[in-house]
Amino acid sequence: DVKVTQSSRYLVKRTGEKVFLECVQDMDHENMFWYRQDPGLGLRLIYFSYDVKMKEKGDIPEGYSVSREKKERFSLILESASTNQTSMYLCASSGWAGAEAFFGQGTRLTVV
Amino acid sequence: QKEVEQNSGPLSVPEGAIASLNCTYSDRGSQSFFWYRQYSGKSPELIMFIYSNGDKEDGRFTAQLNKASQYVSLLIRDSQPSDSATYLCAVKVGQGGSEKLVFGKGTKLTVNP
Numbered sequence: 395d396v397k398v399t400q401s402s403r404y405l406v407k408r409t410g411e412k413v414f415l416e417c418v419q420d421m422d423h424e425n426m427f428w429y430r431q432d433p434g435l436g437l438r439l440i441y442f443s444y445d446v447k448m449k450e451k452g453d454i455p456e457g458y459s460v461s462r463e464k465k466e467r468f469s470l471i472l473e474s475a476s477t478n479q480t481s482m483y484l485c486a487s488s489g490w491a492g493a494e495a496f497f498g499q500g501t502r503l504t505v506v
Numbered sequence: 507q508k509e510v511e512q513n514s515g516p517l518s519v520p521e522g523a524i525a526s527l528n529c530t531y532s533d534r535g536s537q538s539f540f541w542y543r544q545y546s547g548k549s550p551e552l553i554m555f556i557y558s559n560g561d562k563e564d565g566r567f568t569a570q571l572n573k574a575s576q577y578v579s580l581l582i583r584d585s586q587p588s589d590s591a592t593y594l595c596a597v598k599v600g601q602g603g604s605e606k607l608v609f610g611k612g613t614k615l616t617v618n619p
Contacts, residue, residue, distance in 0.1 A: 427607060436611035437550070437594065444604045452606060484549060488607070492538035492557065492598055495607050497549040 397421070400485050400498035407505050413472040415501050417485030425488045426468035427495060428452075428460065430481040437484065443468055475505045509533060510597050512610035521619050525582040529595030529610055532576065538598035538605075539571055541580045543591045544612070550594055554580065585617040 401416035419426065427442040429452075439452030441460040449460050457479060461469045468487075472479055482502050486495040512529045519525045527541075538557055542550035556562045556569040556578070568581040578597075582589055595610040 425605070429609075434611075437609040439606055439608065442604075442606050448604075450604055450606070486607070492605070494538075494540055494552045494555050495596075496552070500549050 398485060398487050398496050398498040400483075400501050402501050403499060405501055405503045407472075407475050407503065409475060409477060409505055411472075411475045411505075413475050413503070413505075415470040415472075415483055415485075415503070417468045417470070417487075417498055418466055419468075419487040419496075420466065421487065421489065421496075422465065423487040423489045424465075425493075425495070426462065427486045427488075428458075428468065428470045429484045429486065430454070430479075431484060431500075432481050440470065472503075477505050479503065480505045509599060509608045510595055510610040512593075512595050512613050514611070515613040516616060517613055518616045518618060519585050521585060521587060521617055523585050523617075525585045525589065525615055525617070527580040527582075527593050527595075527613050527615070529578045529580075529597075530576055531578070531595075531597045531599075531608075533597065533599045534573075534576065535601060536597045536599055539569070539578045540596040540598075540607075541567075541569060541578075542594040542596060542609075543589075544594060545591045553593075582615075585615075587617045587619050590615060590617050 485498040488495040544550040554569040592612040
């Protein structure tokens, strides 16, 4: 079975902090994605990566950056956390271009 | 037009009925389509994928794809209370290896015993 693991289930950070959310997959997938999910807004794509060191902006990249130094790991970085970044963050990975994506368990981030 | 749109719901059906969930997409070049189920507080889990026009059946679930109409649907036969969840339609958009997975906002389904 594919396993996608996010580093934290719950996280509380202060406004202005730099926050790292880590995601690791064990299936040698090329594609990895970061989403945030908010009530009424659905899943919105922040960034995605289709190869090591390659990244592309999704629909809401402002205030975020990503890093993919190794194939199995995709990190989401909140440069200076703000309260409007309080959300559920979901990481996903998929194999070949048309394949289905598998999700991690999610990180519920609260910025106070 | 949003890339992926779902009927907003919520949708409520009695146990044993057929639940019908619909989705339209804007990118005519899309080739891969997915239905995910998400229980409250949990991550989305894949139910079905479909790549070709027509119907694809898996147990009580049937996915239908019509590329000419840019329309995907999910039918759940003999609905059970355990099917109560939010159903997310997803479409792979883009080409050349850098395809992104775009989701609709989801339809909340309640199956009443």
